[in-house]
Amino acid sequence: MFDHNRPVVTFIAQAILTLLAIIFALPLVAVIGVSLRGEGLQNYVTVLTHPLFPRFFLNSAVVTAGTIVLVFVVTWLAAYAFSKLKFRGKPLLFNMVIMGLLLPSIALIVPIYITFRQLGLFNSYLALILPYTAFTAPFTLLLVRNFLDTVPDELLDAARIDGCSSLTALMWIVLPVSKAISAVVVVWTFLQSWNEYFLALVFMQDSSMRTVTQVPQFFTGEFSVDVTKVFASLVLISLPVIIAYLFLQKSFEQGVTSGAIR
């Protein structure tokens, strides 16, 4: 839409973008700055050597890995069936699942809280893995189903004539041509579970079971006025998502933008 032969237009665009980028970058610069105040890098050492910090990281890693595996399996099985297999009531069942996308999970906290307390699931990894999967999978289903609808059925016909079962066809024919969308599913689920705060706050009350999003709160209690160490912890717990983002930019952007309604 731009007149590309006019350098003054490009100059103005560059100036506006730079100004906006500086405004957006300032808080990020501030985090690094605050985290290095006082004792400098020693702040990071203090956080990393805190006896519970590795534990928080491990908890998040376990919950995130568990959620990714479960979301991946559940999503692929369902998306494959909704796109390529036949059964009655398909549109109804599909819409039932997709409705889950539109409901704010916070409105369902009362039953989950009560049921999990009765089942003794507080302070267990499952208390997070199960709801994370239930609240993430409707979105990844939509994503993968839309993708599979673009995969020609002929690809599967060949497999059928060879006598493959439908599960074999999914694993050996469909999955290998779906690496890009699979990456989006993994990255999206990683982001959702690593960054989740509310359910972790409610269900992980034992300090040894806390996840990384509870870290700042925990360290605020631990180091009280020494905000520099809290900020070092903010940087540390954000590193995995930032590194993942920089390496997998395309998948992230695809994952985030495919939430659009078409």
Place this chain on the structure above:
Amino acid sequence: MNNHRTLSLRREQEQPAQSVTTRPQPRFNLNYLYILPMLSLVVAFIYYGIIYTADVSLYDWNGISLNRKFIGLDNYQAILRDPVFFQALKNTFLFMFVTILTQMVLGLTIAVLLRSQVRLKSIYKIIFFVPVVLASAVVSYIFRQILNANGGELNAALTAMGLESLAHPWLADPATALLALAAINIWQWTGFSFMMYFAALTVIDEHLYEAARIDGANFWQRVFYVTIPLLRPTHFSLIILGMIGTLKTFDIVYLTTNGGPGRSTEMLSTYIFKRGILEFDAGYSAALSIILLLIALVLTVVQLRAYSDQ
């Protein structure tokens, strides 16, 4: 599962093939097994959750004791007399309006500018998008510090520039707290709107601009009469996602102002949490939840209808 009967790929009926039709049809379609895990999770957490919540909302119950008293719609009637509920409702909608509108305008501006011949495009993209991947718990702590009245970076910067008259207890003053929270949300989510618009812009045919240019349309006319109308699906997506996102907003409120000062930043989400989990008023909290679900449903249906009508 290595059973030919489980196989019923789409083309089966059109070209009945050897191995499938020679066997009798099973009474139960085994294809349902594929959607069973997904369906179980969604039913257990979402549908059972809705029914359970609706049920609990009819009781006076703390969520723990074995005795609960059926009180019909009393919780709902109490909500309609509850000034905190209306304050939370007002805050939620104000926050929704300000954040969605600002994020859309900023996101579109950035996306359009990045379609020009500027340099360093990938650097800009990273800067605008990094906040989106950060945990909102992290973002909350960043801004709690930056917006702090004493020793916060924003006030320090204003003072350093000789503008100490503008220094302000941003999160501690009821007049600015909600807008400060909106600003935090805008900082975190503008990159999302930008990325949605940027992706949509790349698929707009350049020939349309060429045609408009030949018709004598200047840059602004091309933006307002070609680009913005063509991005309609993206506008709608961002509005729906923004509305649902606002109804879910919890972390940044809970971790910065916790609904205060007073109730000036109380949201429906934080109020549900406080009544249900902190004050053990499960019945009342459940009734609030049902109202929140209804709001989400109505907003979505109205949006989808408006979208398909046009």
